[in-house]
Amino acid sequence: MKDFRSLRVWEKSHKLTLDIYRVTSSFPREETYGLTSQMRRSSASIGANIAEGCGKRGNNEFRRFLQIASGSASELDYHLLLARDLGFLPDNDFREFGDDLLELRKMLTSLLQKVGSERSLAKC
DSSP: OOOGGGOHHHHHHHHHHHHHHHHHTTSOGGGTTTHHHHHHHHHHHHHHHHHHHHTSSSHHHHHHHHHHHHHHHHHHHHHHHHHHHTTSSOHHHHHHHHHHHHHHHHHHHHHHHHHHHHHHHHHO
């Protein structure tokens, strides 16, 4: 069992989630149960799945939760685009979130590769 708080990728995902909550608080009220909720849930899902994966016993399970976190990051990527195109998210915020999300996705990919290689080595 690993402490998820010690992972830089979790720290980055947590910060991104806090930022998403802040920016979506200014979205139109009629989006509360629509785009606002979707963006908050997909961003929170990234960190939550990293945390849950850390609580699992084996690397196979950890890897599965990292893959789910990666899928949530892709979902958030689309929601950011939609929010910008609907005029809810200014271009500068869209670019900043996009850069943060790209870095986060690279970190997830790297961790997935590391966890996968550790599993391969364990079989030797």
